[in-house]
Amino acid sequence: xxxxxxxxxxxxxxxxxxxxxxxxxxxxxxxxxxxxxxxxxxxxxxxxxxxxxxxxxxxxxxxxxxxxxxxxxxxxxxxxxxxxxxxxxxxxxxxxxxxxxxxxxxxxxxxxxxxxxxxxxxxxxxxxxxxxxxxxxxxxxxxxxxxxxxxxxxxxxxxxxxxxxxxxxxxxxxxxxxxxxxxxxxxxxxxxxxxxxxxxxxxxxxxxxxxxxxxxxxxxxxxxxxxxxxxxxxxxxxxxxxxxxxxxxxxxxxxxxxxxxxxxxxxxxxxxxxxxxxxxxxxxxxx
Amino acid sequence: xxxxxxxxxxxxxxxxxxxxxxxxxxxxxxxxxxxxxxxxxxxxxxxxxxxxxxxxxxxxxxxxxxxxxxxxxxxxxxxxxxxxxxxxxxxxxxxxxxxxxxxxxxxxxxxxxxxxxxxxxxxxxxxxxxxxxxxxxxxxxxxxxxxxxxxxxxxxxxxxxxxxxxxxxxxxxxxxxxxxxxxxxxxxxxxxxxxxxxxxxxxxxxxxxxxxxxxxxxxxxxxxxxxxxxxxxxxxxxxxxxxxxxxxxxxxxxxxxxxxxxxxxxxxxxxxxxxxxxxxxxxxxxx
Numbered sequence: 001x002x003x004x005x006x007x008x009x010x011x012x013x014x015x016x017x018x019x020x021x022x023x024x025x026x027x028x029x030x031x032x033x034x035x036x037x038x039x040x041x042x043x044x045x046x047x048x049x050x051x052x053x054x055x056x057x058x059x060x061x062x063x064x065x066x067x068x069x070x071x072x073x074x075x076x077x078x079x080x081x082x083x084x085x086x087x088x089x090x091x092x093x094x095x096x097x098x099x100x101x102x103x104x105x106x107x108x109x110x111x112x113x114x115x116x117x118x119x120x121x122x123x124x125x126x127x128x129x130x131x132x133x134x135x136x137x138x139x140x141x142x143x144x145x146x147x148x149x150x151x152x153x154x155x156x157x158x159x160x161x162x163x164x165x166x167x168x169x170x171x172x173x174x175x176x177x178x179x180x181x182x183x184x185x186x187x188x189x190x191x192x193x194x195x196x197x198x199x200x201x202x203x204x205x206x207x208x209x210x211x212x213x214x215x216x217x218x219x220x221x222x223x224x225x226x227x228x229x230x231x232x233x234x235x236x237x238x239x240x241x242x243x244x245x246x247x248x249x250x251x252x253x254x255x256x257x258x259x260x261x262x263x264x265x266x267x268x269x270x271x272x273x274x275x276x277x278x279x280x281x282x283x284x285x286x287x
Numbered sequence: 288x289x290x291x292x293x294x295x296x297x298x299x300x301x302x303x304x305x306x307x308x309x310x311x312x313x314x315x316x317x318x319x320x321x322x323x324x325x326x327x328x329x330x331x332x333x334x335x336x337x338x339x340x341x342x343x344x345x346x347x348x349x350x351x352x353x354x355x356x357x358x359x360x361x362x363x364x365x366x367x368x369x370x371x372x373x374x375x376x377x378x379x380x381x382x383x384x385x386x387x388x389x390x391x392x393x394x395x396x397x398x399x400x401x402x403x404x405x406x407x408x409x410x411x412x413x414x415x416x417x418x419x420x421x422x423x424x425x426x427x428x429x430x431x432x433x434x435x436x437x438x439x440x441x442x443x444x445x446x447x448x449x450x451x452x453x454x455x456x457x458x459x460x461x462x463x464x465x466x467x468x469x470x471x472x473x474x475x476x477x478x479x480x481x482x483x484x485x486x487x488x489x490x491x492x493x494x495x496x497x498x499x500x501x502x503x504x505x506x507x508x509x510x511x512x513x514x515x516x517x518x519x520x521x522x523x524x525x526x527x528x529x530x531x532x533x534x535x536x537x538x539x540x541x542x543x544x545x546x547x548x549x550x551x552x553x554x555x556x557x558x559x560x561x562x563x564x565x566x567x568x569x570x571x572x573x574x
Contacts, residue, residue, distance in 0.1 A: 111510075115510075124528070161510050164484075197443040199415065223398075223401045223402075228444070228513075228515065239411075
């Protein structure tokens with residue numbers, strides 16, 4: 001298991017962590033100043049500053065990407081919507097390629113409209129079929145582009161509105177069906193916040209192995225958790241056994257970045273510099 | 288599949304649903320007035336009115352129990368705490384017996400102290416071992432008393448503080464280990480709110496079969512859900528496919544009560560009579 005206490009070479013910052021404080025170009029600067037070696041940016045953040053400017057800034061600063069957020073949201077109320085989702089995923093793959101990302105993270109979606117409180121239907125099995133079909137079709141394009149796709153299982157509390165892939169086992173089942181030899185670049189993003197509770201976590205991490213794990217995200221589960229989306233904890237403030245879990249992930253063969261991703265009204269209300277400094281300190285001590 | 292639209296013979300009311308409006312004796316009266324045939328009361332509600340009074344009132348009104356809430360909360364910070372938990376579970380079994388309950392529902396507990404925001408440790412695997420041991424020891428006593436134990440898997444968002452048994456598969460694995468022939472009265476309480484999201488739900492319901500399913504609870508998952516504990520929805524107000532799920536449960540052999548259990552700040556703020564009338568109407572139309 002790598003020693004994270006000596007330096008923060010393995011640390012990546014998911015830029016949602018400080019999205020309320022800074023636009024992406026300032027986030028990149030703040031990360032570069034600290035010797036942070038990688039980030040994982042979101043599409044809207046890139047678009048707000050401009051793809052070309054961000055690509056240039058990444059090159060100038062030498063920052064790598066640990067992933068690109070995000071593709072997915074495949075299920076739609078009708079066929080036209082599904083086709084639009086596929087189009088959008090192709091654009092996301094192109095953008096990921098432009099930024100030299102190692103993978104496009106897929107938040108797969110679920111009941112269409114649920115995110116705005118108006119679900120078009122309640123058939124989660126149908127949503128899961130459309131997700132499978134959406135990944136299958138996107139994978140064809142991704143393979144040509146040479147862009148790996150990382151399915152991110154989301155916590156079951158987000159099953160209705162954000163992702164109907166809710167366990168690592170379920171994500172790996174999709175991988176096994178669409179890329180049985182793990183030769184086409186389909187894998188998973190393991191965000192420990194989403195899967196820490198799973199009694200089959202260790203077993204499924206070893207099933208995934210290094211070949212299927214394309215990204216590893218960390219934060220912490222607070223007790224109590226006050227919001228289903230924006231109350232994630234800083235590493236060390238919650239109950240996830242972060243070192244134990246990272247041990248399994250590394251033992252399985254993963255040797256990539258450890259990406260801090262914190263959606264938190266609390267941390268968004270703090271100065272960005274303080275948040276990044278805390279991420280570095282906690283990453284070295286608690287992850 | 289039974290027709291719930293004709294009458295509410297199969298309806299049971301978990302008395303937590305109107306616990307802020309009435310003490311238990313008034314809840315029983317209000318249920319009896321409506322021809323509701325069963326309830327599932329909580330230990331604190333029984334204690335507040337008095338065990339003897341409640342037993343007599345149940346007899347007088349002819350109301351049955353669909354379960355008794357609750358045993359469990361096995362994991363403890365130390366050995367003395369674990370022994371106290373076992374004692375407490377024996378008392379719960381005795382009480383369930385006094386009230387002629389068909390089963391004692393187990394909310395198994397998780398990290399000790401987490402419920403009050405001060406977890407004694409973060410080792411969920413240890414909590415799971417203690418839960419297994421606690422159920423094993425309680426089962427000895429329960430078998431002698433003739434009181435079935437129903438393990439209730441709780442939603443993964445409650446894995447840190449309320450229950451570290453979070454899927455039906457995990458609960459059934461415990462049943463298979465401790466009661467492989469399903470001859471000792473160990474089974475599960477399926478609360479559809481906790482398990483609706485599970486991609487393996489149908490498969491595990493059929494695995495459970497009628498013999499292992501000792502109770503079936505219903506309410507609904509709201510989009511958005513604003514609280515991790517007290518924002519459950521009235522049946523029909525959310526996205527759970529209640530009829531489809533009940534179909535599986537009945538096809539698997541379950542023919543018992545369908546118990547409405549709604550923890551909700553909203554519904555607790557409404558008049559109790561209105562809540563019960565709504566439960567009856569929605570149960571007939573949406574479940």
